[in-house]
Amino acid sequence: xxxxxxxxxxxxxxxxxxxxxxxxxxxxxxxxxxxxxxxxxxxxxxxxxxxxxxxxxxxxxxxxxxxxxxxxxxxxxxxxxxxxxxxxxxxxxxxxxxxxxxxxxxxxxxxxxxxxxxxxxxxxxxxxxxxxxxxxxxxxxxxxxxxxxxxxxxxxxxxxxxxxxxxxxxxxxxxxxxxxxxxxxxxxxxxxxxxxxxxxxxxxxxxxxxxxxxxxxxx
Amino acid sequence: xxxxxxxxxxxxxxxxxxxxxxxxxxxxxxxxxxxxxxxxxxxxxxxxxxxxxxxxxxxxxxxxxxxxxxxxxxxxxxxxxxxxxxxxxxxxxxxxxxxxxxxxxxxxxxxxxxxxxxxxxxxxxxxxxxxxxxxxxxxxxxxxxxxxxxxxxxxxxxxxxxxxxxxxxxxxxxxxxxxxxxxxxxxxxxxxxxxxxxxxxxxxxxxxxxxxxxxxxxxxxxxxxxxxxx
Numbered sequence: 001x002x003x004x005x006x007x008x009x010x011x012x013x014x015x016x017x018x019x020x021x022x023x024x025x026x027x028x029x030x031x032x033x034x035x036x037x038x039x040x041x042x043x044x045x046x047x048x049x050x051x052x053x054x055x056x057x058x059x060x061x062x063x064x065x066x067x068x069x070x071x072x073x074x075x076x077x078x079x080x081x082x083x084x085x086x087x088x089x090x091x092x093x094x095x096x097x098x099x100x101x102x103x104x105x106x107x108x109x110x111x112x113x114x115x116x117x118x119x120x121x122x123x124x125x126x127x128x129x130x131x132x133x134x135x136x137x138x139x140x141x142x143x144x145x146x147x148x149x150x151x152x153x154x155x156x157x158x159x160x161x162x163x164x165x166x167x168x169x170x171x172x173x174x175x176x177x178x179x180x181x182x183x184x185x186x187x188x189x190x191x192x193x194x195x196x197x198x199x200x201x202x203x204x205x206x207x208x209x210x211x212x213x214x215x216x217x218x219x
Numbered sequence: 220x221x222x223x224x225x226x227x228x229x230x231x232x233x234x235x236x237x238x239x240x241x242x243x244x245x246x247x248x249x250x251x252x253x254x255x256x257x258x259x260x261x262x263x264x265x266x267x268x269x270x271x272x273x274x275x276x277x278x279x280x281x282x283x284x285x286x287x288x289x290x291x292x293x294x295x296x297x298x299x300x301x302x303x304x305x306x307x308x309x310x311x312x313x314x315x316x317x318x319x320x321x322x323x324x325x326x327x328x329x330x331x332x333x334x335x336x337x338x339x340x341x342x343x344x345x346x347x348x349x350x351x352x353x354x355x356x357x358x359x360x361x362x363x364x365x366x367x368x369x370x371x372x373x374x375x376x377x378x379x380x381x382x383x384x385x386x387x388x389x390x391x392x393x394x395x396x397x398x399x400x401x402x403x404x405x406x407x408x409x410x411x412x413x414x415x416x417x418x419x420x421x422x423x424x425x426x427x428x429x430x431x432x433x434x435x436x437x438x439x440x441x442x443x444x445x446x447x448x449x
Contacts, residue, residue: 068421075418079411159288183298187291194288
């Protein structure tokens with residue numbers, strides 16, 4: 001392991017690092033928006049839309065991101081739809097993440113204590129009021145651990161972007177290995193870079209889980 | 220256009236090759252799941268023991284495999300095993316090794332979570348009737364934990380199957396790699412063939428994973444109904 005090689009590669013890794021963060025951020029925000037919409041449609045059982053979203057969720061959860069990306073990047077142009085690699089990556093990540101986030105929120109809504117729901121009904125809350133004042137405030141809090149776990153999952157999934165040649169962290173490392181063969185050094189930097197992003201998130205996740213569990217026991 | 224894209228699937232041995240590729244993928248997933256689940260259950264049990272060093276080491280193992288993306292894990296083993304340890308393994312074996320270790324890590328957490336959520340009175344009752352530690356785990360804790368953890372285990376299996384799509388990155392001849400070759404070879408004759416090839420691979424993955432997720436979902440629902448009924 002040579003520190004000189006590592007030092008020389010850092011500027012390139014920095015760019016990959018920023019790109020990974022940037023793509024993850026957009027993907028996560030998009031996924032949360034899609035997830036909230038899906039979980040609301042599911043909660044209010046909006047006809048037709050509910051069925052369509054169910055099909056979307058099953059497709060997105062049961063197929064690999066890599067194939068989704070290949071489809072967007074290689075198969076869509078054959079049908080006349082051309083997009084840049086980064087756009088494909090973001091769309092793919094949101095397509096995948098949306099269903100995971102939706103499952104997280106729905107899990108939170110379903111996790112609200114049945115006594116709470118029944119009490120709400122007993123004091124004559126309408127379906128909307130019940131959702132607005134009882135289910136959502138508690139449900140969102142309960143879904144936070146799932147949300148955090150999904151965020152970590154999505155950031156890790158951005159490593160798959162390397163297959164459509166987006167120069168994020170993994171792609172940067174593979175390119176450098178291909179050019180200079182110093183696989184030990186570059187893989188080391190790669191692991192450290194992911195650790196810098198994910199270890200703090202993982203610690204936050206553990207703390208949140210503990211808090212939410214304490215919250216529910218505190219009831 | 221004389222050629223419709225879908226015909227690329229029936230040209231020569233294309234379809235058989237794709238299905239054989241899927242078989243390779245499936246084999247790697249199956250080996251990794253079996254080995255991983257066995258090691259994972261053992262590690263999960265060990266993680267409930269009150270030995271701080273053991274718990275710390277196993278926690279680090281879990282966190283490492285959780286934090287490093289699977290793509291990177293595959294490359295780590297693919298590049299470092301031959302260079303540092305002089306172990307020359309074909310991509311298929313590297314993949315089986317990485318996936319087994321990864322499944323074991325995830326499984327250990329599932330098992331630990333299930334074991335500690337078995338009600339404490341079960342454990343105490345077992346001890347009270349004079350079971351030793353092995354009997355306690357064998358007859359009381361593990362059977363109940365397995366039931367609790369089954370949906371999570373099935374979900375883990377679907378994740379492993381999805382993740383096998385990454386095998387092409389370490390040049391395993393899996394379904395994606397073969398699909399890519401077919402696309403490249405037939406690009407001139409069937410410009411829209413790419414749509415059908417990747418479409419078929421998409422469908423194959425869905426056909427394997429969907430029944431499994433459906434099963435896990437049903438078990439989970441049943442369990443929720445049971446706990447609510449209490």
